[in-house]
Amino acid sequence: MTAPPTTTSPPQADPGTPAGAPDEGPARRSVRDRLAAELATTPGRLALATAVAVVACLLLAITGFLAGNSQSAALRDAQRDAAQLVGTQELRNDLVSADATATNSFLVGGLEPAEAREAYEASVSEAAQSLPALAATAQGAAETDDLATVSDSVQRYAGLVESARANNRQGFPVGAAYLDQASSALRDEVLPTLDDVAVSTSQRVDSDLTSVSLSQALLLFVLLGLVALAAVQLWLARRTHRRLNMGLAAATVALLVGGIVATAAVLGGNGVARSVASGPYAATVATSQALSLATDAKSMESFTLIKRGSGAEFEDSYQTSVTQARDLLNEADDAAGTRNDPLSLLDAWDEKHAEIRALDDDGQWDDAVAAATSTADDSAGAAFTAFSDAAHADVQTTSTQAVDRLASAATTAQIAAWVALVLGVAGAVAAAAGMNVRLKEYR
Template sequence: MTAPTTTNPAAPDPDPGEVPGPRSTVLLRRRSRLSAALLFTPGQLALATTVAVVACLLLGVTGFLAGNGQSAALHDAQRDAAQLVGTQELRNDLVSADATATNAFLVGGLEPTEARERYEASLSEAAQAVPSLAATARGAGEAADLATVSDSVQRYAGLVESARANNRQGFPVGAAYLDQASAALRDEVLPTIDEVAVSTSQRVDADMGSVSLAQALLLFVLLALVALGAVQLWLARRTHRVLNTGLAAASVALLVGGVVTVAAVLGGNGVARSVASGPYAATVATSEALSLATDAKSMESFTLIKRGSGADFEESYQTSVAAARVLLDEAEDAMSGNDVGARVPGPAEPLAEWDAKHAEIRELDDGGRWDDAVEAATATGDGSAGAAFAAFSDRAHEDVEATSKEAVDRLGSAATTTQAAAWIALVLGVAGAVAAAAGMNVRLKEYR
């Protein structure tokens, strides 16, 4: 009698050539069917249809992302550039108020009404600007810094009022109060504003860099156009028909969408670069030059207030004016050939005229004619140092206003253009996908 067969648990694994399990069998069958389908025209047409539709959607999505992303970066640059200009204007208002206060202090007794009005106007503009800048600041740190500026400005104004009251009565302690006020401004307020300006400037640079990043997505736009062109070429060779209405419509849609996207994105990047090196750079340089020159005006007054012991203030004056001249040259170079810069003469010439008047004031003071020097420093009539400085300040403010407006307007216009291009690319991409699917479906029906 034959013994029953038993299974050996130590038997070797099945040979690789044996029939696979159920799951592997399903996968193999699917792969076989797909490979077999691609050997025939209907399967190839289905694959070509998928490629054409994906290419259209790829262009639409990447075009939208590129345009929308660049538009957001341009808007950020526009906002941050305006914030930086506002911060610099705040600094200029405070320095202008200090320069007016110190210059009026030289008169002795009750300061001129015009000087008092200029001081109050500058201080009021600064006080109104702080809450607005704090509200639009990006980050709690900047808002907190600007809040401390508001408190310090109130302290500064109180010290100036004490100096003014003592000076009106002829008390020497008034000069000490004025020193404290100026020190509070330069040690507490201006450094904080400068820190905010630096961080804002860094954000503007980062925004400008983000604008150029959108160009990387244009490679996918080009890839989509190539893919659709390859499908159309393959179809023409396979079917021996030159024109497929659906694919032709999809090609037109993608071509238009691609051209619009590329033109808008490259144009937006060009605008950002030209603004950064042109009106924006000129705005920053002119505003900084105005701040330095206005600070030098304060140093001029302090040199006279100290009556023979103001050598340090005179040295600070010379340093500030020299730096202001360099900045104005940079601003002029940035706006060379620009219509905005050509509308009115720049502030460099009146700055030179005021510096020449300052040299005359120093000559009078160094020659022992202190009263004459004070009179020359506080005069505001035609041909005076005050008139020369006012002309410089007015022209600098005009330049800052014109160039900052141009920078903000151009960035805003570019942002709007790229945003519109983003939606055009998306709509045309989807429309192209529908047209491509419809056109390829006509060929598929011929094999059913």
């Protein structure tokens, strides 16, 4: 007799698993069930609270350190790039000053005065010495290449000036052509390249100062850590009916101190960066640019006389440069918050220039040249020197203020970063120890 066929019942789905949902598997369900069971007990919840408290403390340690450290790096970058920008402007000023001196000396004819020659050589020498330092701190291959081009062009410029001097000493008219060529090379090749370097450096300074403010975003995590630790303490107090846990209290103090230090340093550093950007740094850049424009105007004054009646375009250039320089000095006054000497001294020199132009326009060219090349105390040359010295002094003062304040803020942010790290780690240890006391009560 044949046995009836055996039928196998299909496996029954876990009643706790929704229809169509993938089966998690016994191992995964077992871990989840054990975890849920553990958290249903007071020791399990205490262990979770301990983890939260420790993570909250470490959150302060890590984010406080990152906020302070990143801001310190941004401030030091701003300090370096600001110094680079000032150095580039000073290089430009040295070259324009050398050209103004050479052009003015050309009016004398023959062998130029020894003082003028020394002033020219000093300006060229300072420019040559500053180029390697600027190239060493340049950012990127483009800036390095630009400064190398400037170095080559400066040598070419100096060679053309020497040719102009040699011909001028012998009374050859071709000397004026060499001087024109030298001045054109400076204005068409060197100065635009330096302006490009200055623009890129200024953009880096702006980017550095923006990075300083971005560090403030990390302070939100510091606040989150403090809130999490406070929540753990509130839960523990309600659960155990004990108001004070020494470990958590110590961790709270550590986090509060670390949070306050990190917050004060980061917010203070951002305030310093903004005040420097709108104060001494802005004044430094404006005054340096004004000095460069005024020095260029000094060259235009000489070229107007050299051209003897056909130098109207140089006089127009003079007026444009002086007007722009005056506007920049007003900006520097606003940024520094004081009225400075260069502005009044620029006006005094401009009045002397007006006297020179009046003589030349009246047909008294020799008298105009004598007034332009005089070194007497009441001369145009003395007035310009007074302006130049005052402008240089202001640049030195405000640039030092900017660099020192940025350096001080960077150091403060760096110290705060380490304080937050140490206190955050110490708080984590204290929180773990304090919670462990409660856990021992259930063992």
